Amino acid sequence: MKRIYLAGPDVFFSNAGEIGNQKKRLCQRYGFIGLFPLDGEVAAQTCARDTGLAISLANEALIRECDIVVANLTPFRGASADVGTVYELGLARGLGKHIHGYSNDPALYTQRVFDHAGTGTINEQTAGDLRDKNGFKIEEFDLHDNLMIDGGIHASGGYFLTADAPTLSDDLALFERLLIILSGTCSDNAN
Amino acid sequence: MKRIYLAGPDVFFSNAGEIGNQKKRLCQRYGFIGLFPLDGEVAAQTCARDTGLAISLANEALIRECDIVVANLTPFRGASADVGTVYELGLARGLGKHIHGYSNDPALYTQRVFDHAGTGTINEQTAGDLRDKNGFKIEEFDLHDNLMIDGGIHASGGYFLTADAPTLSDDLALFERLLIILSGTCSDNAN
Known part of the structure; x- marks a missing residue:
């Protein structure tokens, strides 16, 4: 089964654990293994800075071992997607992974x-x-975000799905639609 | 001579061309070739979207052919670095390049x-x-930005220099200091 790294600001949501589990269950339903970022699961180090760096290393390792990245690119604290998520998308692109994204905000x-x-x-x-x-x-x-984001996804042959009407950051309808497309059970012209 | 990709929101500044030339001249002074993003130099395509995607491809190609990325990570339109710059930093990390950054904002x-x-x-x-x-x-x-940014730079052995006092986004003092360190003419304990 292909492994999907579940990038997104979801790790900062008050319901992060629940969202992570929902995403992983949806991955399983469509024949994938979902890998949720390890922000909450890395052991605390002797200082806060080292804990942050350890989480970064753990997430980079998850991305290196995944096949696909699906990123929640819904704008976060500003006009653009979450920067940590965008770093991960770039990293995955550099590693030659398949990268995809979705945004629950339809605005250009x-x-x-x-x-x-x-x-x-x-x-x-x-x-x-x-x-x-x-x-x-x-x-x-x-485009739907900074041109490097849309461009990177497009160049990798990926999908960047956007909502028809604004929904909450943790709405998973588009995420599920993307999994359905990736599972090959239907096609989509959004690429 | 090593080639440095000059990532940053500098392409959006009203003095973008001048800043690009200044950065390229500083690179030359310290023994490097500076590659400035091609946002303003890619020929317009038949529609705006295709122009955006063409700029993305051109910048990705520049990053693939560089040896080092030096990113202006001064916060841009919010609490974090510019997302396009952050994508490029991630891409370079995935490609195994040396990545470095600087921020003219000292706040954590x-x-x-x-x-x-x-x-x-x-x-x-x-x-x-x-x-x-x-x-x-x-x-x-x-840390100085989202943990994936600080973490990626740290894991790659790079420097993330930050100002002692806030200066403007286009102030090049830290950029030059980074070039001096990279040119090997002095050492620094900021890593």
């Missing part, structure tokens, strides 16, 4: 960044040179 | 996340179970 990245960091209304600005309140350029590529 | 990640997304004061909460205003767990590991 340009609008999200503007809502998060823009000033005035988007139509008052020059298309093609959109800026945030600090003068930093805002990407305008009709 | 726990405090930054709390300032960005917390509620009340940090001392009112239970140490070891710090939560943001949405109930999401806040990392408490005395």
